[in-house]
Amino acid sequence: MSSPPSPQANATHRMFGALLVRHLPGSRHAPLSIERADQGLFLLWLAFMGLLAFAALLLWQAGAWHRLIEADPTRLTVVIVLMFIGCSGWAGQRAWVLGRQRTALDLAQHTGQHAGSWSGEFLHGTAQPGADRASWLLVLGERAHGAHEMAWWLNGIQLKLGLLGKVIGFSILALNLGQLESFDPSQSAQLLKSLTGGLGIALLTTVTGLTGNILLGLQLMRLDRFADALVADALALSLASDGASDGHRPTGP
Template structure:
């Protein structure tokens, strides 16, 4: 007898741990006035834009985490039911899917089982069941990853915003040199002050963009890994358990 070792809401709990560590780091940075130094030193205010965009995109990450966590819970429940029972009963209808007497909530796995049963029932051309399964899994893979397909674009956008801040900082720094007319001590002090301000803009915005892009990249990589696990579990339960039951049902009919 095979059992699954998936912990309920594992994906959501792991993400919350990571967010907790991130919030703790932000609190420490705030207490040490690091955030104040960052925001005060950035005259372009691009760091604030990067921070706000980072927070908004994290809500998208949270929605994807909740969705994938729910899908994984349902899939693991179906997998557990099929693995624990020798004589699997699978009833697939247009509106409901019942596995071993239990109605499965509407989800990606029920949609896949419904599509698989439909394709097998109309497979009049003698198409190999492996080809049918492969086509359906390819479509399922696109549905699973569709919600986070823009994630890497968001992460790259943060880095590019930081690099744009680098350009703005150098423009401010060189602008102070271009306006230089006198070469007395006071003017040179003002020049160095303005140049250091432009350099702070360049460094702080680049730092903000890199950190935000790195954190978002890690989160979306985390989502990709769990999307792979979800697809693999749906493929396993459909190949090992559901497909033989559906084929026997079609042959008996």
């Protein structure tokens, strides 16, 4: 059980790319067995980044990156790519942090030692007499999910930058058409080149924004699911501890 998502997070999750990610097979499942291993989430992120780096290398060898930069004078595609790289690096760091918290919770389940972790503070706080478990659960949920909201917002910005590029591209196309006073067949090649320039900006920025939105959304969705399982397991361990404590209480007067 985790704290309810904020309205801002719900609005961000309705983005087209994030909505598509939510319907991919396995995106909303509980943590996989490999993620449950020691730093498994981080290792899975490394494998995903390796695939993306290999694909980027193939595109570079094919000259796609050079043509992409040349075809987009607005440089919005470069901004989107840099934003994706930065957010993906943060997602890897977050996967490492969540993995350490998972290890600490597993240690608490087996040995009862739960010092120096989010779940440890939660278990220690809820074990106090008269403790408000709902308040402690909100604190744990904020620590597990709160940092993800900014990443989801930046993920939506990628898509919006792509749409901004589409608007700029079609605006350039409309301006070129507006400046056309007469059609000269001898200048048709130059005319088509000027008209397709705006269309190229619109398509390239939109495709780049959508691709970045989907790939980053996939990483953030797995982080959310892992954090959900962390909060749920910590709550289950707290309830089990309370049940064990209640079972040793005398029932008679």
